[in-house]
Amino acid sequence: MTTPHQDATPQVGYMARDQYGETHHIDKHPRKFLLEYYDTQHADKMWSDTIDGEVKHVGYIVRGHWFAVYRVHEFKRAESCID
Numbered sequence: 001m002t003t004p005h006q007d008a009t010p011q012v013g014y015m016a017r018d019q020y021g022e023t024h025h026i027d028k029h030p031r032k033f034l035l036e037y038y039d040t041q042h043a044d045k046m047w048s049d050t051i052d053g054e055v056k057h058v059g060y061i062v063r064g065h066w067f068a069v070y071r072v073h074e075f076k077r078a079e080s081c082i083d
Contacts, residue, residue, distance in 0.1 A: 009073040016059065016067040030069045034062045 014026040016034060026033045031043055046059040046066060059068040 009076055011071050011073050013072045015070045015072050017070070018065040018067050020065075022065075024067075025072075030067075031060055034060055034067060038063045038065070 013028070014030045016024045016026060016030055024033065024037065035041060035043055040063055042062075044061040045057050046061050046068070047055050048058045049055055059066065061067070
């Protein structure tokens with residue numbers, strides 16, 4: 001059984017996107033990368049409510065930038081059933 005965080009394709013990194021649309025492609029450790037990039041030592045966690053009423057950690061707030069962090073997985077094109 002797979003969880004929502006498991007996928008058949010391997011994870012290749014992360015992408016962080018701020019409220020202005022600026023993106024960062026990150027190999028490992030998104031919080032560490034953002035702290036080093038913005039030359040600071042503090043990041044607040046960013047949270048979001050789900051439809052089910054749960055609260056999920058979705059990113060970080062670093063120096064006034066609100067970063068949503070996404071896992072990036074390898075893309076595999078589906079095989080066509082049309083000959």
